[in-house]
Amino acid sequence: MQIIGIISDTHLSRITPQFVKQARTIFSPCTYIVHAGDLTEAGILDIFSDKQVIAVHGNMCSAATKQLLPESTTFQVNHQTIAVYHGHGGGLDIEDYLLTHFATADAIIFGHTHRPLVSRAGRTLLVNPGTFRLTGRYGSPGTYALMTSSATGLTAAIHQLPLSR
Numbered sequence: 001m002q003i004i005g006i007i008s009d010t011h012l013s014r015i016t017p018q019f020v021k022q023a024r025t026i027f028s029p030c031t032y033i034v035h036a037g038d039l040t041e042a043g044i045l046d047i048f049s050d051k052q053v054i055a056v057h058g059n060m061c062s063a064a065t066k067q068l069l070p071e072s073t074t075f076q077v078n079h080q081t082i083a084v085y086h087g088h089g090g091g092l093d094i095e096d097y098l099l100t101h102f103a104t105a106d107a108i109i110f111g112h113t114h115r116p117l118v119s120r121a122g123r124t125l126l127v128n129p130g131t132f133r134l135t136g137r138y139g140s141p142g143t144y145a146l147m148t149s150s151a152t153g154l155t156a157a158i159h160q161l162p163l164s165r
Contacts, residue, residue: 001148001149001150002031002032002077002078002148002149002150003029003030003031003032003146003147003148003149004030004031004032004033004034004077004082004146004147004148004149005026005027005030005032005033005034005051005144005145005146006033006034006036006109006127006129006144006145006146006147006156007023007033007034007035007036007129007132007144007145008035008036008037008038008058008086008109008110008111008112008128008129008130008131008132009036009037009038009058009060009111009112009114009130009131009132009133010035010038010039010040010044010131010132010133011038011039011040011060011131011133012039012040012041012044012133013040013041013062014041014043014044015043015044015046015047019044019047020047022132022161022162023047023048024047026144026159026161027048027051030051030146031051031052032051032052032053032054032077033045033048033051033052033053033054034053034054034055034082034084034109034147035053035054035055035056036055036056036058036084036085036086036087036109036110036111036112036128036129037055037056037057037058037059037061037085037086037087037088037111037112038058038059038060038061038086038111038112039055039057039058039061039065040060040061040062040065041061041062041064041065042055042061042064042065042068042069054073054075054084055069055084056069056070056071056072056073056084056085056086057069057070057071057086058086058087058088058111058112059086059088059112071085071086071089072084072085072086072101072102074102074105077149078149078150078151080106080107080149080153080154081104081105081106081107082105082106082107082108082109082147082154083098083102083105083107083108083109084108084109084110085098085101085102085108085109085110086110086111086112087110087111087112087113087128088112094110094112094113095119095121095126098110098126099121099124099126102124105124106123106124106125106153106154107124107125107126107127107147107154107156108124108125108126108127109127109128109129109145109147110126110127110128111128111129111131112128113128114130114131115128115130116128116129116130116143116145116158117130117158118145118156118157118158125147125154125155125156127145127147127156128145129143129144129145129158130142130143130144130145130158131143132144132161141160141161142160142161143158143159143160143161144158144159144161145157145158145159146159
């Protein structure tokens with residue numbers, strides 16, 4: 001069994017102590033970290049040096065980050081194909097766009113909308129972790145997702161960030 005930590009839309013230009021504390025606590029059991037774009041600066045991925053990191057750029061990333069990270073990617077965990085794409089080019093019906101462009105994927109991870117989602121479309125698991133920071137509308141809490149890959153398949157759940165003290 002592999003645990004995959006999923007974040008998106010961190011919108012950070014530098015690593016903050018709060019981000020380090022939250023990320024290290026929440027993602028400690030994870031083997032993989034997936035960042036689905038809008039990290040802003042790729043340097044924030046440095047805190048995950050002990051994990052396998054998969055990341056794509058988003059529409060709010062710096063020019064340097066856009067050059068460094070791909071727009072989309074796929075990777076394998078336990079013979080399951082997982083696609084990652086930020087979502088900014090998908091238009092209004094992002095889910096149909098993703099299912100068309102990543103038709104062979106067992107799971108598709110995306111961001112951009114800041115709306116957390118775990119759903120299935122046929123055999124494909126769709127996961128949007130929402131926004132990791134408290135940048136949601138109307139003061140909504142930050143969210144992230146944990147995905148589990150096992151011999152029986154992929155599952156995922158959305159979690160809210162604990163309130164900082």
